[in-house]
Amino acid sequence: MFRGSVFTKLEHLLFSIFLVSVLFVPSRSSAQGAANQGNQESNFKASLLNIEAASNEVFRYQSTLRNASSETKTYELKADLPPGWLISFRVNGSQVRSVQMEAGKLQDIQIEVNASQSAEPKRYPIPVIAQSDNDTLTLNLEAVVKGSYALTLTTPTGRLSEEVVSGSSEEILLKVENKGTLPLNDISISSQLPSKWEATFEPSTIEQLEAGKSVDIKTTLKVPDKTIAGDYMAKITAKNANSQEEISFRILVKTSMLSGWIGILFILAAVAIVYLLIRKYGRR
Template sequence: MLARKVKYQRPIKALFLFCVLFSFQGMAQQTSPPFTARLINLEAAANTTFTYNARLTNSAKVPRVYQLSANVPPGWNIAYKTEGYQVTSINVDSGKTQDINIEINPALETKPGKYNITVTALTGADSLKLNLEAVVKGTYNVTLSTPSGRLSDDITEGSRREIQLVVKNTGSIMLDNLELSAQAPPQWEASFSPATIKQLEPNKESTVTVTLKVPNKTIAGDYVTTFTVKNNNATSNAAFRMTVKTSILTGWLGILIILVALGAVYYLIRKYGRR
């Protein structure tokens, strides 16, 4: 009798545990927040975009239209995007969940700190709240110029010219791995020393030497070379105008060719003109 009792108690206990587990799962599903985000706390620079991946669930028995709004600090911008479109309201069917990307851009003059932002999805008398945190750690910014600020010079065709560039970190966060490049006219050559700045602290600057080589037989005139400094967080450009002049040797050679041609014409006239 005892063996039979134990034999029947085991399935009953298993059934009881299954029912309890199912009940807890049902309660968890019912009590899950209808307006959530995978990450509610993000840290970035003031001149970057804070992007939150949110989910809005309609637990009502009818479709609902939700109006989206938020209390952001003055000068900040916020945008709501779903399915590739920017929206201000969203229609969610009964029992469905809609993904929403919330993009927040702080004002450039925002001071470092933590900012609390509440996003509201309003439908009729119901108001769903989503509390987000944006931790602003400063700004990324870099400038590129010359020591004097002058962005023009002249050069003789077929020669080289060294140009001093000044890279300055005008933001409040250290910049790493700043790379320099140039977009020069065809067949021109530009080389940098150094070509990469490993680190540049805020309000500090670094001098870079760029050697610009102009090919032979370049037609005289003005040419523009665009220098660029950038990393993953900041970029800056400087358009440098270079005036190419013809070399003195080339000029005298041209004059000599003209004189030789005139002499040949004069000789032919003197020789054959008498006949």
Template sequence: MSQKNLLKTNFNRVFSTISLAAVLLTGAKANAQEQKQSTASAALSAKLINLESATNEPFRFSLTLHNSTSSRQLYELKAELPVGWQMSSRVDGSTVTSLNLEAGQSREIALEITATSNAKAGKYIIPFKAVSPAQTLSVALEAVVKGNYAAILATPSGRLSEELTSGGHKDIELEVRNTGTLPLQNLEVTSQLPSGWETSFEPAKIEKLEAGKTARVKVLLRVPDKTIAGDYAATFNLAGNNVSSQAAFRIFIKTSLLSGWIGVLVILIALGCVYALIRKYGRR
């Protein structure tokens, strides 16, 4: 073998050795990086990273933060939220924005995230971080907005006043409107009335009301006898699993015609008695 070929062979061997060493070094760095990321991930974890809720119900995540360093760390708790969203984090029932952990210590964090009322349905990725001078820990949370619950209690005409006679009764028609994007269930209407007044409802409960739909509730309002004439307030309340609403009525009570005539008759009798007494004793 010529000297030229020998040099070429030795060069190829050296180049192969260097290449192999570079590959092994790159692999070692990658493994170290993966191990570091795995350790950081394990230091901040969530029991469930994906939660589904309506816009008027908070997302409640349960996380565990572990100080994997060899010294005490002060972790700042923060999240990258969509515009208008709110976050609060609690530890042992107290609201916190940062957390002190001794080396090797772990604590449970109750994280509550609230979407805006006009948030569009869909999945939102929320990075949550615990940042200390020594390390930055993060976990990607998923908040799935499925829509919103909303309802209005009103009347078909919009009128919120009625007139009744003392001792009488009247039918009032209420309208329940599902103004949200999700179905409503177990809706019930109740009343707050002056003492002695009574109501009954038909139907007593609405089992389910789809989004955009309305339902009618007939109310039979009874007023006791001898109710003093005047203005009264009556409030009807709508309550369900996810919503509440109310309608405030002004009720005007007037006395019956018979009661009026009886009152007039009593006054006339009293005047007659006075007149008779004056004629009788006025002559003496």
């Protein structure tokens, strides 16, 4: 009996210790989570730190600013850029220069960087800073310029006007040139013309145009019959996924010599008829 009661008391003691440990001692994961939360600091981060693009394309970075302090802060946004470069910060689509953040909040910020057109192909460090009265957060971005896209459209002589006889066709020679440092692929040629006019291009597409190279495009412009004489504008566009160039071509439409002589003959015939009628009936 005595031995059994001792074991019973010991069991009750062990059970009490277990309950105390469960109810009052925090678990390891909870304690670790609390420690991590306490050690969390304000920061400025981006999903992609390094972006490669052409010099005439926009470098876009998605960043997140965290205010882990216990007070509301206003952060001024700025960056140290190479000469001739531009930067803009956008929050919910609107361009901003600073953001006000409540304690413990996160803010998504889109950063857009425009390189100088003369930027050489290489890596450019872009330190971006979010600064408040007593806090400076730095985000080290990098822009890799791989070259430039530059498409031009003109004529071999530079002349952008032509004379066309109404009801006829005219051949115009165009010149597409790659003045960038990167190849241009899948260039298409199209036109915007007055009603019922037609234009065909040979070739109408260019699969690839290397840097510094050019291609001549033979354009056949057809003007409908009975088009009124005068000045008309024809817009011609060369474009691909990376670049686009548009020119306005002045077209002077003239009537044919035959049409002119026919018109003159009609006028003379009308005058002759009037004259004969006057002579015949004017004496009565």
